[in-house]
Amino acid sequence: MSLSSNHLLGLRGVPRSDIELILETAATFKQVLDRPIKKVPTLQGKTVVNLFYEPSTRTRISFELAEKRLSADAVNFSVSGSSVGKGETFRDTVRNIEAMKVDMIVVRHASAGVPLYLTRVAKSRVINAGDGTHEHPTQALLDIFSIKEKLGRVEGLNVCIVGDIAHSRVAFSNVYGLQAMGANVSVCGPSTMIPRGIERTGVKVYHDIDRAIAENDVLNVLRIQLERHARGYFPNVREYHRYFGLTEERIEKNNPNVLILHPGPINRGVEMTSGVADGDYQIILQQVANGVAVRMAILYLLGTRKENEQ
Amino acid sequence: MKVIFKNARFIDPERKLDETGDLLVEEGVIRRIGGTTTEEDANGADVIDREGLIVAPGFFDMHVHLREPGREDAETVQSGLAAAANGGFTGVAYMPNTEPAIDSAEAIALVKEKARGSLTEAFPIAAVSVGRKGEALSPMAELVEAGAVAFSDDGAAVASSALLRRALEYSNMFGVPIVEHCEDPDLAGGAMNEGYFSTIYGLPGVPTVAEDVIVARGVLLAEFTGGAFHVAHVSSKRSIELVRDAKARGIRVTAEITPHHFTLVDEDVKTYDTNYKMNPPLRSREDLEAALEGLKDATIDAIASDHAPHAPEDKEREFIYAPNGVLGLETAVPLALSELVGKKVLSIETTIEKFALGPRRILNLPIPKIAEGEPANLTVIDPAEVWTYDAAKSKSKSRNTPFDKRLFTGKPVAAMNQGKLWRDGEMKTL
Ligand SMILES: [Zn+2]
Numbered sequence: 192m193s194l195s196s197n198h199l200l201g202l203r204g205v206p207r208s209d210i211e212l213i214l215e216t217a218a219t220f221k222q223v224l225d226r227p228i229k230k231v232p233t234l235q236g237k238t239v240v241n242l243f244y245e246p247s248t249r250t251r252i253s254f255e256l257a258e259k260r261l262s263a264d265a266v267n268f269s270v271s272g273s274s275v276g277k278g279e280t281f282r283d284t285v286r287n288i289e290a291m292k293v294d295m296i297v298v299r300h301a302s303a304g305v306p307l308y309l310t311r312v313a314k315s316r317v318i319n320a321g322d323g324t325h326e327h328p329t330q331a332l333l334d335i336f337s338i339k340e341k342l343g344r345v346e347g348l349n350v351c352i353v354g355d356i357a358h359s360r361v362a363f364s365n366v367y368g369l370q371a372m373g374a375n376v377s378v379c380g381p382s383t384m385i386p387r388g389i390e391r392t393g394v395k396v397y398h399d400i401d402r403a404i405a406e407n408d409v410l411n412v413l414r415i416q417l418e419r420h421a422r423g424y425f426p427n428v429r430e431y432h433r434y435f436g437l438t439e440e441r442i443e444k445n446n447p448n449v450l451i452l453h454p455g456p457i458n459r460g461v462e463m464t465s466g467v468a469d470g471d472y473q474i475i476l477q478q479v480a481n482g483v484a485v486r487m488a489i490l491y492l493l494g495t496r497k498e499n500e501q
Numbered sequence: 502m503k504v505i506f507k508n509a510r511f512i513d514p515e516r517k518l519d520e521t522g523d524l525l526v527e528e529g530v531i532r533r534i535g536g537t538t539t540e541e542d543a544n545g546a547d548v549i550d551r552e553g554l555i556v557a558p559g560f561f562d563m564h565v566h567l568r569e570p571g572r573e574d575a576e577t578v579q580s581g582l583a584a585a586a587n588g589g590f591t592g593v594a595y596m597p598n599t600e601p602a603i604d605s606a607e608a609i610a611l612v613k614e615k616a617r618g619s620l621t622e623a624f625p626i627a628a629v630s631v632g633r634k635g636e637a638l639s640p641m642a643e644l645v646e647a648g649a650v651a652f653s654d655d656g657a658a659v660a661s662s663a664l665l666r667r668a669l670e671y672s673n674m675f676g677v678p679i680v681e682h683c684e685d686p687d688l689a690g691g692a693m694n695e696g697y698f699s700t701i702y703g704l705p706g707v708p709t710v711a712e713d714v715i716v717a718r719g720v721l722l723a724e725f726t727g728g729a730f731h732v733a734h735v736s737s738k739r740s741i742e743l744v745r746d747a748k749a750r751g752i753r754v755t756a757e758i759t760p761h762h763f764t765l766v767d768e769d770v771k772t773y774d775t776n777y778k779m780n781p782p783l784r785s786r787e788d789l790e791a792a793l794e795g796l797k798d799a800t801i802d803a804i805a806s807d808h809a810p811h812a813p814e815d816k817e818r819e820f821i822y823a824p825n826g827v828l829g830l831e832t833a834v835p836l837a838l839s840e841l842v843g844k845k846v847l848s849i850e851t852t853i854e855k856f857a858l859g860p861r862r863i864l865n866l867p868i869p870k871i872a873e874g875e876p877a878n879l880t881v882i883d884p885a886e887v888w889t890y891d892a893a894k895s896k897s898k899s900r901n902t903p904f905d906k907r908l909f910t911g912k913p914v915a916a917m918n919q920g921k922l923w924r925d926g927e928m929k930t931l
Contacts, residue, residue, distance in 0.1 A: 203701065281818050302819035303703035304773025323821065325703020360703060388697025
């Protein structure tokens with residue numbers, strides 16, 4: 192069994208069989224991570240560049256750990272957003288990295304489309320670690336893995352993504368991945384944070400958090416960027432929390448069995464209270480642990496995939 | 502020197518001329534239309550004998566960026582005008598957003614000097630405000646005297662409603678229009694059209710309403726002041742409706758559209774190729790359909806390319822950081838012939854009107870006549886030629902086009918003006 196593509200750019204259009212293969216492989220690697228020696232020689236001799244044009248300590252560390260546990264040589268290349276536009280162009284940076292003959296590139300960039308561009312100019316396998324507000328497929332895959340691990344299935348579940356959908360790269364990767372796995376996906380947030388045309392992706396839209404809690408098995412709660420209120424997306428943090436934040440009372444009243452995910456880092460008292468963030472409903476730290484196993488699976492499946500393999 | 506077009510069809514919509522025969526040009530002047538060429542005529546003449554050629558009044562592109570002064574690496578006046586002639590245009594109006602901006606008689610004189618010797622004539626559209634800063638009105642009377650045919654702060658809308666009001670009032674003394682780049686900067690600020698495709702491509706969106714509110718503002722101020730308001734590169738359905746309604750009310754409003762806006766749509770951004778990034782952005786299929794309607798019912802008066810050359814190191818970069826704009830001079834006529842005439846949206850006569858008559862009427866320029874004794878200001882097209890555009894061979898200094906390697910039906914094959922003939926990528930003096 193192998194994946195249908197040489198790269199992981201997003202989950203839109205990715206077949207269910209690919210997602211299942213990644214989830215199964217991740218389950219095997221999760222067992223490795225529970226052993227005293229958490230390392231396998233699978234990617235020995237392979238070089239992976241973590242090309243981060245945006246600071247994202249969590250995602251980068253998760254990838255780096257996954258690469259090291261697979262015995263790959265990991266190199267970090269970080270460019271702060273502020274130096275973009277000065278000095279070396281992006282095109283030249285990519286050419287330089289390519290000249291170093293790397294096997295895989297893990298890329299995070301503020302502009303959508305950069306991972307696709309890399310597949311055109313570089314010979315390496317490309318993994319999208321987040322591009323603009325486009326996709327963040329490894330985050331969605333670890334979310335789906337965590338849901339399946341906790342609830343035993345994904346098919347037929349009602350899953351709601353809560354928060355700033357319009358500025359999220361995680362939301363749409365979740366939508367596509369969950370839909371491919373047979374879940375019913377919805378979103379919930381202020382109308383200013385629901386992007387236009389979303390209904391064409393087949394998701395239901397809520398503006399009432401109580402109904403979203405009551406009608407869903409899983410809530411995947413996104414981080415709110417607090418500076419968005421300055422641009423008029425919501426009036427203030429207090430109002431956001433009051434109308435869209437998760438509290439224990441709300442969950443107890445509407446659906447005590449609901450499962451809560453959050454990709455982190457949490458704004459406690461905004462997206463959810465500390466009681467929810469640390470309570471029994473959530474699996475936030477399991478998500479972090481699963482992230483390494485899922486990224487190991489993706490690195491392994493792409494890194495060992497033969498050219499022209501179908 | 503003599504040039505003869507044999508068995509050509511002459512179409513001059515203004516004079517309701519549509520005849521087939523031979524056309525003889527001597528020393529840059531039309532000597533004879535119709536009939537057949539005698540051996541004496543043909544003696545020593547450059548004879549162009551191709552079936553189905555159409556000879557029209559010279560085409561005019563009222564929206565080009567020549568980049569000189571300031572970005573001569575991307576385009577110069579000479580290279581831009583060569584691309585214009587190669588694309589079948591005998592006249593262009595160039596935008597003032599150069600570095601420095603075209604806001605003085607001296608700046609116009611500089612470009613005029615650089616344009617000397619070209620087949621294609623270059624008319625300045627001068628800045629509305631000094632330095633395009635949106636503060637003080639540019640010296641409009643002086644600029645008109647120096648040759649300005651319109652005013653625009655293109656690249657951005659006129660910065661305030663008050664400044665636009667004064668610009669419309671003042672420029673109206675000379676009968677010169679204000680050409681507005683309709684974009685509300687607070688509502689815009691994205692990288693592609695806002696809608697389903699910006700949502701799934703994960704790019705920040707520019708809503709159509711960012712264009713519409715500025716069109717509406719211009720229409721109202723044109724009505725209030727009596728000035729002439731021209732909508733540059735109209736792209737949204739609602740804006741087209743606003744122009745249509747304004748015209749019906751007798752307000753002095755006109756509009757142009759670019760070939761990329763009647764050919765491509767937002768969905769085409771899917772490869773993240775920055776040659777699909779322009780301002781206004783490629784819109785939805787619904788907006789494109791409305792544009793075709795607007796062309797048909799004459800809501801849209803002119804086709805203009807918004808030729809916007811960019812150096813490769815500027816254009817080939819991350820989508821959100823890449824500058825807006827694409828080349829247009831060499832592909833405008835082929836796109837109109839393929840997408841409008843070929844798909845039966847417009848007749849060939851109406852297409853000629855959008856290129857030769859519409860822009861000149863807006864800018865109050867004389868329309869070239871196909872008549873004996875008139876200077877030969879002509880565009881010759883072969884509406885049936887099937888050919889592939891090769892951007893590498895462009896006369897422009899830049900290569901930023903989404904139409905490289907595109908197959909076209911219809912081609913501008915020659916242009917004549919200023920006593921010169923452009924043919925097969927070369928200029929000859931007659
Ligand atoms: Zn413009």
